[in-house]
Amino acid sequence: MAEQPGMRQTPEWPSYGRDGCTGIRVEGAxxxxxxxxxxxxxxxxxxxxxxxxxxxxxxxxxxxxxxQLLAAVRSSDRPPRLGVVQCERVQFxxxxxxxQAQFTEDIDFTEAEFLGSAxxxxxxxxxxxxxxxxxxxxxxxxxETQFGGEALxxxxxxxxxxxFSGVRFGSNASFRRAxxxxxxxxxxxxxxxTAFLDVAEFNGNxxxxxxxxNGAPGSAKRSSGDLSKNVxxxxxxxxxxxxLRVVVRLTGPVLLGLALLSVRNRVKR
Ligand SMILES: [Zn+2]
Numbered sequence: 001m002a003e004q005p006g007m008r009q010t011p012e013w014p015s016y017g018r019d020g021c022t023g024i025r026v027e028g029a030x031x032x033x034x035x036x037x038x039x040x041x042x043x044x045x046x047x048x049x050x051x052x053x054x055x056x057x058x059x060x061x062x063x064x065x066x067x068q069l070l071a072a073v074r075s076s077d078r079p080p081r082l083g084v085v086q087c088e089r090v091q092f093x094x095x096x097x098x099x100q101a102q103f104t105e106d107i108d109f110t111e112a113e114f115l116g117s118a119x120x121x122x123x124x125x126x127x128x129x130x131x132x133x134x135x136x137x138x139x140x141x142x143x144e145t146q147f148g149g150e151a152l153x154x155x156x157x158x159x160x161x162x163x164f165s166g167v168r169f170g171s172n173a174s175f176r177r178a179x180x181x182x183x184x185x186x187x188x189x190x191x192x193x194t195a196f197l198d199v200a201e202f203n204g205n206x207x208x209x210x211x212x213x214n215g216a217p218g219s220a221k222r223s224s225g226d227l228s229k230n231v232x233x234x235x236x237x238x239x240x241x242x243x244l245r246v247v248v249r250l251t252g253p254v255l256l257g258l259a260l261l262s263v264r265n266r267v268k269r
Contacts, residue, residue: 011058023059032059048072053084063094087112098123109134120145131156142167153178164189175200186211
C-alpha cells in the first residue's frame with residue numbers, strides 16, 4: 001500500500017492540477033472530460049466520429065460517460081470503432097462494456113484501473129495493446145477477442161475472475177508478473193506469437209484446456225529448446241500432486257518460466 005501508482009503522481013499531460021484530478025484537459029477547456037460543464041462535454045462528444053482518436057489519460061470515466069463516448073464512435077447499429085486510444089491511468093468507475101468494439105490503432109490502458117467489471121467480448125484490436133500494470137477489481141472477460149498486434153498484460157492485477165477464453169493472440173502476449181487472484185481461464189486461447197507467462201502468479205484455478213501455443217512464424221529454431229524445458233517443468237509439477245490436466249498443443253515458444261510453479265490452487269481442465 002505504500003506506493004500508490006496513479007492518481008497522486010503529477011501527470012505528463014496538461015491537467016487541471018487541483019482537487020486531485022489528473023485527467024487530461026479537454027481541448028479548449030480547463031477541465032477533463034469528467035469535470036467539464038455539460039456544454040463542453042457535448043461539444044467534445046459531437047466532434048467524435050467512428051475511428052476517432054481518444055485521449056482520456058488520467059480521467060475518471062464513469063460507465064455512463066463511456067457509453068456516451070462509445071455511442072459517439074458508432075455509426076447506426078455497427079459496433080463502436082476507435083482509432084488511437086490513450087487510456088493511461090484512466091479510472092473506470094462502474095461496469096464497463098467494450099463488447100465487439102473495434103480498435104484500429106494502438107491502444108494504451110497502462111495503469112488503468114477498472115473498479116467494476118470490464119467486458120471486452122469479441123472485441124478486435126488491430127494494433128498493439130497495453131494493459132501493463134492495469135488493475136481489474138471486478139471480473140474481466142475478453143472472450144473471443146482478437147489481438148492483431150502485441151498484447152501486454154505485464155504486472156496487471158486481476159482481482160476478480162479473468163476470462164481469455166477463445167482469445168486469439170496474433171502476436172506476442174505477455175503476462176509477465178501478472179497476478180490472478182481468482183480463476184484465470186485460457187480455455188481454447190490461441191497464442192500465435194510468443195506467450196510470456198513467466199513469473200505470473202495464479203492464485204485461483206488456472207485453466208489452459210485446449211489452449212494452443214503456435215509460436216510466431218520463423219521462430220521455430222528457438223521453440224525446440226524452450227519446448228523441452230517447458231515439458232520438463234510440467235512433468236515436475238505433476239509430481240508435486242497438483243491436478244494438472246492441461247491440454248495444450250505446444251508447437252511454439254512458451255515462456256512459462258515460474259508461472260505454474262506459483263499455482264497455489266490447481267490447474268484443471
Ligand atoms: Zn477532472
